[in-house]
Amino acid sequence: MGMYLVDVSADSWAHDGYAGLLDAAFAARDLPAWTGPPGPGGRFEEKLIPSMDAFAELCARHGAAEFLDASLFVPVDFAGLIELPRASSFDDVTNVFSAQRLRAAIAPIAAGIALPAGLPSGPMALTNAVDDPLVFYVALFQQAAEFSVGHGRPLTYV
Numbered sequence: 001m002g003m004y005l006v007d008v009s010a011d012s013w014a015h016d017g018y019a020g021l022l023d024a025a026f027a028a029r030d031l032p033a034w035t036g037p038p039g040p041g042g043r044f045e046e047k048l049i050p051s052m053d054a055f056a057e058l059c060a061r062h063g064a065a066e067f068l069d070a071s072l073f074v075p076v077d078f079a080g081l082i083e084l085p086r087a088s089s090f091d092d093v094t095n096v097f098s099a100q101r102l103r104a105a106i107a108p109i110a111a112g113i114a115l116p117a118g119l120p121s122g123p124m125a126l127t128n129a130v131d132d133p134l135v136f137y138v139a140l141f142q143q144a145a146e147f148s149v150g151h152g153r154p155l156t157y158v
Helices: 010-016 018-028 053-061 099-112 125-129 133-151
Strands: 003-007 045-048 072-074 082-084 094-098 155-157
Touching: 003 133, 010 018, 018 082, 018 094, 045 125, 045 133, 053 099, 053 133, 072 099, 072 133, 094 099, 099 133, 125 133, 133 155
Parallel strands: 072 094
Antiparallel strands: 003 045, 003 155, 072 155, 082 094
């Protein structure tokens, strides 16, 4: 089994109950409501297999560990985590983080480890191709942020 980071389809978003809770949280921060993910589009899926310990330590050294507490990434720019009173797959609440902020947080980490260019992308591409846990997680979160922002789709763990 394991844990996967996957995109949330428009149909799932409409039925999962995130929309109203997130809109209320955005309103409390004086942010506009988000319309949710567009219809059919690309797909993101990666299985989180290796230990994250070295990656979490690297994120902490860069002052970028906050996103590790998120269970939902959305393509909306806001600071910090937003806690929604809805259970996620692995917790009693859903912690939401901005995919734009994730992209900004992971960029210096990727540069710092000289993340190789030309890594594969697409569903399960990194899971099947990258053996180094540190490279895997840096690439995973870099690609996740780019996918979410580029396709306008949220990502969550299942």
